[in-house]
Amino acid sequence: MEVFGSSGTRGTVNESFTPEFVVRVAQAAGTVWDAERAAVARDTRVTGGMLADAAASGLASVGTDVDRLGRTPTPSAQAYAERAQVPVVMVTASHNPPEFNGIKLIGPDGVGLSVDALELIEEAFLEDGVETVPWDEVGTRRRVENVNDDYVAELLSAIDRERIAAADLTVALDPGHGAGALTSPEFFRALGCEVVTVNAQPDGHFPGRDPEPVAENLADLGRLVRTADADLGIAHDGDADRAIFFDERGEFVEGDAALAALATAELDPGETAVSAVNVSQRLVDAVDAADANLELTPIGSTHIVSRVLDLERQGATVPIAGEGNGGIFFPDFRLARDGAFTAARFLEQVASRRASEAVAPFADYHNVRRNVDYADRDERDRMLAAAEEWAEREDAELTTIDGYRLDYGDAWALTRPSGTEPLIRVYAEARDADRAEELAAAVGDALEAGRN
CATH class of the missing domain: 3.40.120.10 (Alpha-D-Glucose-1,6-Bisphosphate, subunit A, domain 3)
Incomplete structure (x- = not known):
């Protein structure tokens, strides 16, 4: 797919990702959906309001009435989609830096669209398959209240509240200034936890940390766990569809x-x-x-x-x-x-x-990740062909759905080209550090042989 990647579409705002682009995506989605109503939601990014307006305009231009949900986590927007039985355009760039924004498309069942469904919308986008309506048939707009409250109530009904409350747990929470700041503090308190927070003010500039919840961005959360003697540290990304943890010692959990x-x-x-x-x-x-x-x-x-x-x-x-x-x-x-x-x-x-x-x-595993560059597409193809030949000779189970993954039983190795950079990614993992290093080195040797 050219427009939609593995998790929607996104880019730097007013460069590769513009209001005009969002209008066209929304028009294509609305045309394919052919629904009377759809919803538009956004995370906390500074550009979210502008781009949500663009998405709503695109939907209205093809005759779709629009429910405006405002700022909400992506899973909350998905919960609304299922309750109201309407598709949703979610304006979010998830874990990307603040200058980015993006779109995730959600079906009326509350599920992110499948590859097949996205391909239909992409076809309408690329081949000018949009069908706008006359001026007196454009969609209307309405503001929907209490979306976040309804989402929290639904979560509470699906969790063993009594078990958690009885444990008298302290949770250290880092929503990263994202949409989770609007719902997660309330949710964990309603579960009976004492909640202490960092970076819990919704702010699309993300002043406390970058939205991606990786170890190097979460030092403040680790310190908070230790200072508050918390039982668990929890971090979200920008739209709160992910959770990363710190244990009770303030140590990052892979x-x-x-x-x-x-x-x-x-x-x-x-x-x-x-x-x-x-x-x-x-x-x-x-x-x-x-x-x-x-x-x-x-x-x-x-x-x-x-x-x-x-x-x-x-x-x-x-x-x-x-x-x-x-x-x-x-x-x-x-x-x-x-x-x-x-x-x-x-x-x-x-x-x-x-x-x-x-x-x-699951603590004692060793990971190796390496990037191997290449000069041009021809060199890349030669290197990947050499890696494939090597993989086929190995005494391991080979999976080729995305690169070449070898499963040895006690370890695995994966070789795949990056989709965004001129690099070939090499991964290896095993319980034994030497074993993982040896596998990564063997893959690297195969790639280099193809380069020459």
């Missing part, structure tokens, strides 16, 4: 370890977990221990959604899906990444044991 711990609690024999092709050995081991199945997809939430839907149509049970970046799906609740819900499910575990104990079985 997202892959949290995913594996959550999967262990969810999976029964014969059930299926879905993740991307760069899935950690942690989740592989958790799935194997549960005697469950693991399905891999190309990287990105859109691909995961599409695969879960396919599996469910085939009769499979998929209680958990997601990636190690904190974006986790619990399809029995909703096929949507939801940072607050994910954190609450982890709190259900922390209610009976420490966070560090929950992830301890």
